[in-house]
Amino acid sequence: MVYSRDNPFPAKLKSRVRISGTGSEKNVQHLVFDIAGSDMVYKCGDSIAVLPKNSIVDVAEILDLLKIQPDTAVEIPGARKRISIFSALYEHFCITNLPRKFLEWFAATMTDSDEISHMDGRILCADDECKIAAKLHSLLEMLKKFRALRRVDAQEIVANLNKLMPRLYSIASSPLANSNEVHIVVNVVSYVNFIGNTRHGIASTYLANDMNIGADTANVFIVSSMFAMPTDVSAKIIMIGPGTGVAPFRGFLQERQCLEHRGERIGSSWLFFGDRNYETDFFFRDEFLNFKDSGILTNLHLAFSRDQEKKIYVQDRMWENREELWSWILDDAYIYVCGNASNMAVDVGNVLKKIAMEVGNFDEARAGEFFKSLRRSRHYQMDVY
Numbered sequence: 001m002v003y004s005r006d007n008p009f010p011a012k013l014k015s016r017v018r019i020s021g022t023g024s025e026k027n028v029q030h031l032v033f034d035i036a037g038s039d040m041v042y043k044c045g046d047s048i049a050v051l052p053k054n055s056i057v058d059v060a061e062i063l064d065l066l067k068i069q070p071d072t073a074v075e076i077p078g079a080r081k082r083i084s085i086f087s088a089l090y091e092h093f094c095i096t097n098l099p100r101k102f103l104e105w106f107a108a109t110m111t112d113s114d115e116i117s118h119m120d121g122r123i124l125c126a127d128d129e130c131k132i133a134a135k136l137h138s139l140l141e142m143l144k145k146f147r148a149l150r151r152v153d154a155q156e157i158v159a160n161l162n163k164l165m166p167r168l169y170s171i172a173s174s175p176l177a178n179s180n181e182v183h184i185v186v187n188v189v190s191y192v193n194f195i196g197n198t199r200h201g202i203a204s205t206y207l208a209n210d211m212n213i214g215a216d217t218a219n220v221f222i223v224s225s226m227f228a229m230p231t232d233v234s235a236k237i238i239m240i241g242p243g244t245g246v247a248p249f250r251g252f253l254q255e256r257q258c259l260e261h262r263g264e265r266i267g268s269s270w271l272f273f274g275d276r277n278y279e280t281d282f283f284f285r286d287e288f289l290n291f292k293d294s295g296i297l298t299n300l301h302l303a304f305s306r307d308q309e310k311k312i313y314v315q316d317r318m319w320e321n322r323e324e325l326w327s328w329i330l331d332d333a334y335i336y337v338c339g340n341a342s343n344m345a346v347d348v349g350n351v352l353k354k355i356a357m358e359v360g361n362f363d364e365a366r367a368g369e370f371f372k373s374l375r376r377s378r379h380y381q382m383d384v385y
C-alpha cells in the first residue's frame with residue numbers, strides 16, 4: 001500500500017523522550033512511532049510526513065467566541081466534502097498564520113473602523129504591511145481583538161483559511177536496526193510574537209505535548225529522499241549535522257553497525273555535530289560515543305558554540321581538520337549536510353571551497369566547479385530546511 005497525504009497510516013506514538021538536558025534553551029524530543037501492521041518501507045535519509053493537528057484548547061475557544069456549535073457542517077472549498085467546523089479547525093485548516101486572503105476578506109467585511117484601527121492600521125495599509133499582519137496574527141488573536149469578526153458564519157471563516165500542511169521530519173533510525181519503528185528528532189518551536197503572545201509551532205507542539213504515549217496515533221506517510229547513503233557500503237562518508245540535522249546520521253550509523261554485524265566491510269565515517277552546550281545539547285551522546293568506541297564512527301568532531309567566549313561552529317571544526325578532510329574528499333568520500341538552511345549550509349559550503357583552495361591549491365572557479373561536479377555525482381548531498 002502506498003501511503004500518502006490522502007491515505008496516511010495511523011502510527012502509534014510508542015515513546016517520547018526529551019533529549020535536550022535540563023537548563024537547555026531548546027526543547028528537543030526523540031519520538032518513536034510504531035509502524036507495525038503497515039507495509040511502510042523507508043531507507044536511511046528519507047523523511048516522514050506528519051499531518052498535524054491544531055491545539056484543541058484554541059479550537060474550543062474559537063468556537064466559543066464564534067458561538068458556533070462544534071458539529072456545524074462546513075464544506076471544504078474545492079473538495080465538495082462536508083465536515084464539522086470542529087474537524088475543519090482542528091485538523092484541516094491552519095489557524096495560526098493567517099493568509100493574506102483572510103485579511104483582505106476581513107478588511108472588506110468589517111465596517112467598524114474604530115475596531116480596525118486597533119491593529120495599528122496594519123490591516124488597511126499597503127500590501128507589505130498587510131502581509132506582515134497576515135503572517136503574525138492567529139485566528140484566536142483576531143477574534144479576541146475584533147468583536148465584529150465574531151458575527152461571521154462558520155463557512156466564511158473556513159473559506160478564508162489555508163489548508164494545514166504536512167510537516168516533514170528526517171528519519172533518525174535505520175530500518176535494519178528498528179524494524180516496525182520510525183524514529184524522529186523534533187525541536188519544539190516556541191516564540192513570542194510581535195504582540196507579546198507566546199506562539200507554539202503547530203506540528204512540533206502536537207507531537208511533543210499533545211499526543212499521548214502508547215495511546216494516540218499520528219497520521220503519517222514516508223517521503224522518499226534523494227539524500228541517501230552510498231550503495232557501496234565501503235565508501236567513506238562525511239556527515240555534517242548540527243542540531244536536529246544530526247537525525248539522519250543516527251540512522252546512517254545504525255545501518256552501518258548492522259551491516260558490519262552481518263560481516264560486511266564498512267567504510268570510514270566522520271561526524272561533525274554541534275549545538276549550543278555540551279552538557280545539555282549533545283543529543284544521543286552515549287550512542288555517538290559508543291559508535292566511536294566501536295569504530296563504526298571513525299572521526300567525531302564537536303562544536304558547542306556557547307561553551308566558550310568565542311563561538312565555535314561545525315565549519316570551524318572542518319577548517320581545523322582541513323588536511324584530513326581534503327584527503328577524504330579526494331578519496332571519493334560522500335559529503336552529507338543536514339539541518340538549518342539559513343546559515344549553516346552556506347557556511348559549510350564556503351569552508352569546503354576554502355579548503356579546496358588552501359589545501360588543494362584550486363583557484364576559486366575550479367573549487368566552485370569541483371563541488372558542483374560532486375553535487376552532480378551525488379557525492380555532495382544536502383537536506384536542509
Ligand SMILES: Cc1cc2nc3c(=O)[nH]c(=O)nc-3n(C[C@H](O)[C@H](O)[C@H](O)COP(=O)(O)OP(=O)(O)OC[C@H]3O[C@@H](n4cnc5c(N)ncnc54)[C@H](O)[C@@H]3O)c2cc1C
Pocket residue numbers: 047052096167168169170171184185186187188189190191192200201202203204205244245247383384385
Ligand atoms: C526535509 C525536512 C526535514 C526536516 N526535518 C526536521 C527534523 O528532523 N526535526 C525538526 O525539528 N524539524 C524538521 N523539519 C522542520 C519541520 O518540518 C517543521 O517545519 C518544524 O517542526 C516546525 O513546524 P511547526 O508546525 O511546529 O511550526 P509552525 O507552526 O509551522 O511554525 C513555524 C513558523 O513559525 C515562525 N517562527 C518560528 N520561530 C520564530 C521566531 N523565533 N520568531 C518569529 N517567527 C518564528 C516561522 O514563520 C516558522 O516558519 C524538517 C523540514 C524539512 C523540509
